[in-house]
Amino acid sequence: MRISKLRYFFPLGLLISLLLDGIFSNLFAANFFQVSSSIESRLIVVWLVMALCFGEIDHPYLWSIIAGAIFDAYYTGIIGPMIMLLPLIVYLTLLMFRFFTPSFIVVLLICLIDITVITFLFYGIFSLISYTDASVATFIGETLGPTLAYNLAAFVILYLPLKKFFEHFSQNRSA
Template identity: 90%
Template structure:
């Protein structure tokens, strides 16, 4: 029986992208978090979307829940928001791909839609529990725009390597 190496590489890449989100936010904190702009690194969303588009992933909902729980525990201290949002992103991505053929533009637009959804819902959840008191217009102007620009650049840089990675390891190569 052949077992895909992606079975092992996908969770490892998910963890690495989760850690890179925090590492980049820490290293570039002076640039990411300013009075007029706040950038949220969402490499974990880019990894998930690319995996769903070009890879054959076993149990994407399970892995998104695990990654969300790790994110919540490590970065926010409130277990639940990202643990619910990442599986929702997986669902939305799979739903959108039922109607489109994966290409650079389609995957880019889905990535931007998913990052927008996750940013708004993350803000909404934190507003509901009174963890933030920033207005929606401030979130749109100072967080969403810079976040989309940063993650768009990351997506453009990572698109081809990740596409080749997922296509290569989804060919059921033996472990």
């Protein structure tokens, strides 16, 4: 029986991307969270999209639920939003990926759609439980736009290294 090294690297990378989201938000808090804008780092979504598009991932829904639970417990203190949203992102990515062949533009657009969906639904959930009172227009202009711009830049920087990583470890299997 052959076991992929990606079986071990994928969850580790998922945890690292989850931690990097918090680390970057903390390190660059003065730049990310200003009066006129707020940027949410979504490297975990970039990692998931790249893994689903270029890797052979076992149990992506299970890993997304685990990552969502860690995110909720550590960052929000409310168990539930990311536990529901990350598996939804996995589903949407796999659904969109069935209709397209992976290329830079296709994966970029899938990633931007996923980040838009997760950020907008996160806002909706937090509006429902009165954690935020920002209007939709304010949210789009001050949070969604800057969040997409930041994560677009992160995607462009990470695309080639992550693509090579997932392709290498998905093709090379060891006994």
